[in-house]
Amino acid sequence: MAAKMFEFIGKFGLALAVAGGVVNSALCSVDAGHRAVVFERFHGVRDIVVGKGTHFLIPWLQKSMIFDCRSQPCNVPVITGSKDLQNVNITLRIIFRPVASQLPHIFTSIGEDHHERVPPSITNKILKSVVARFEAGDLITYLRAGQSMPLQLPR
Numbered sequence: 001m002a003a004k005m006f007e008f009i010g011k012f013g014l015a016l017a018v019a020g021g022v023v024n025s026a027l028c029s030v031d032a033g034h035r036a037v038v039f040e041r042f043h044g045v046r047d048i049v050v051g052k053g054t055h056f057l058i059p060w061l062q063k064s065m066i067f068d069c070r071s072q073p074c075n076v077p078v079i080t081g082s083k084d085l086q087n088v089n090i091t092l093r094i095i096f097r098p099v100a101s102q103l104p105h106i107f108t109s110i111g112e113d114h115h116e117r118v119p120p121s122i123t124n125k126i127l128k129s130v131v132a133r134f135e136a137g138d139l140i141t142y143l144r145a146g147q148s149m150p151l152q153l154p155r
């Protein structure tokens with residue numbers, strides 16, 4: 001009788017543990033400033049973005065990927081040529097964040113490490129094209145005076 005009882009409790013405990021695991025994997029909790037993109041086993045990345053809160057996912061079928069959507073800084077160092085062919089060593093600090101509604105697209109076309117790949121490479125390209133339009137002396141004058149440079153940024 002007692003042995004049966006313990007066997008029952010053991011099975012009950014195992015069932016509870018399994019249920020707990022399933023419930024845990026079925027919940028997706030998204031912190032403030034973050035968004036989740038939902039991946040479905042047969043459809044791929046869904047075209048919806050989930051905001052702050054706890055959300056239910058279908059176990060096994062759905063998975064969530066959390067993205068940080070807060071603004072974050074990034075320093076991009078570049079050594080490139082000025083208009084008068086001087087080497088310019090310049091570092092630009094940018095602040096960026098992903099556009100939340102574009103996250104499914106960002107995730108499928110670039111991946112989870114988008115923040116390490118996209119902002120530095122775009123900044124690098126634009127910085128080079130900007131530096132190439134000025135003579136080294138003018139760059140120094142503008143930077144010293146803390147003035148903004150008279151130019152139209154490429155889009």
Ligand SMILES: *[C@@H]1O[C@H](CO)[C@@H](O)[C@H](O)[C@H]1NC(C)=O
Nearest residue numbers: 077078079087088089090091
């Ligand atoms: C560019 O400038 C940075 C900061 O002053 C310096 O650490 C780095 O060595 C420089 N790079 C070159 C190639 O001179």
